[in-house]
Amino acid sequence: MTTAHEPQVSEAQISVHWREEDYYQPPAKFIGQANAADPEIFRRFAEERFPDCFKEYADLLSWDSYWHTTLDTSNPPFWKWFAGGRLNACYNCVDRHLAADRSKAALIWVPEPEAEDTRTITYQELHRQVNEFASLLREFCGVRPGDRVTFHLPMVPELPVAMLACARLGVIHSEVFGGFSGTACGERIADSGSRVLVTMDGYYRNGQLVDHKTKADEAVRTAAERGQPVDSVLVWRRHADRCSSQAAMVDGRDFFVDELLTEHRGAVVTPVSMPSEAPLFLMYTSGTTARPKGCQHSTGGYLSYVAGTSKYYQDIHPEDTYWCCADIGWITGHSYIVYGPLALGTTSVIYEGSPTHPDPGRVWRIAERLGVNIFHTAPTTIRMLRKLGPDEPGKYDYHLKHMTTVGEPIEPEVWRWYHDVAGKGEAVVVDTWWQTENGGFLGSTLPALQPMKPGSCGPGVLGVYPVIYDEDGNTVEAGSGSAGNICIRNPWPGIFQTIWGQPERFRQIYYEKYCRNPDSTDWRDWPYFAGDGAVQAADGYFRILGRVDDVINVAGHRLGTKELESASLTVGEVAEAAAVPVVDELRGRAVEMYVALKPGLAPSAETEHAVSDAIEREIGKIARPKNVWIVSDMPKTRSGKIMRRVIAGISNFADVGDVSTLANPEVVEEIRHHIQSDK
């Protein structure tokens, strides 16, 4: 069963507007040591120097052979960066640091329970582990360059080890966020055509040992139903001694990694020299249909871009202790926990668990204990830390030089707490706007050179030229106060290459709307449509309002309304479903589900729970709706389309606009009465 799906409601429409804020200047101490402290950098990245300006990022890497074309635009919008060049991403993140920094910590892992020992993995140790796992993948699983391998791993160092092992072999990895359900993982296995799944028996979260292996069984079943067999499930054991009994192993399919690795001790695998444009990994994200999009990222362009932005925007120096408190299962973790920091040879902290368990001082305690000086997180975490432990930072002796916020709009008062209290007024704060598709930052202040403004991400980053267009493609001028669709006028090296297996969808979603001439091979004719609403102030700074499509960003995680609705429709009683965003104090946005039942069925708490459970089963816990409202009917147009805009208006206590032309205007008041008296 399907649900008619127009007109839509978007996050941007329910966005909370805040007033223009004052600027904050970076501390002199920060400027004194910053990687980009000379305004001359703006000249190096000036528009007339595009695309060659990005050679500066590519030159941060070690290439096996240099590229002949910086940007190949011959087949738009399938851009090729550093065409003709060859390199290996794992070599760049591990091997090349050995000569000078063999004994330096590459990764520091803080597990849960915290009482367990923190594990420090030096570059030498990382090299050993990556080689052994690469040898296992190649010899035991038989994977070859270009094959796909799916991971469903939590926040453990085995995840970066597995990523780098694939990169070493030229194998494309596809990590599915550990919190996603087995079904969601299986769909992504099938879409990517992976024959190998790498998982773990269990992991800790909020003091509980979560049984993770059962999700692998579900995932393999789902993949098989969609025609994709999985030959091998490799199971890392979280505690070989304690919890392996959880995992019911399937003979001939499931293997414990620690047992297999005994055959590969000391193995050395030569890094495979890959073309710059060879895919490095897939990262799935939600879109406007129920089928997730496998964003395909390149090797040379992507790695150059994350190395360059890590250097200038994260201000990473090799001697820093850098902690991005995100999950590696999202793009932020791929780019700014693993590939960017390791390409620069710094120390990257990984932690398991949640920021406020066992108490809201956990994050700051870790920062103190490890001497973290760069800290990176999302507004949802900041809101949570501020709410549960507003004074905790003062209790710990840590000093940050740099802080990042990413993934959602941040309210100015939350920003100020982050800067004044969490950062003790000593650090710069960058608000970085970007997406799974982008590889790295698109909008941000360059920390030593551009002042901060709470609630705004800043201008486009070096070499990236954002613009706001109205629906007809006219430029919305900076300072006009009007919102529109934020687009990027030019390609940049971190841009994804395509949607895995769906090139036409890629072209259509991101480029069709504003393409000036489909026959042109000039990049100027192909602005990238980001799918976000934004306004630009007179100073050129952008304020992102949220998605303009059918995607809801809950706590920084993108959920497609179509996926939520399809999951709800798996409940037998449900006839129609509509997912809408509501403003949420902690998570920025939350999902509310509206469902209408089949004729003759009475609403019940059981059905409401069944809808939430179905969503958790099909997508994952993070997608559980804040509320499920059973309504007698949905507001509909005369052609039978559900008016999500009206429903979202009711949910957010906002104006619903003119409803007189609906087929059933009386239902609006009925729903309003039902919902608003219960909220």
Ligand code: PRX
């Ligand atoms: O709506 C924007 C919001 O998050 C979306 C991208 O989500 P995802 O692909 O999961 O990537 C998140 C991490 C890069 C965007 O379309 N978003 C991201 N960063 C910001 C933001 N909204 C406001 N301010 C930001 N800094």
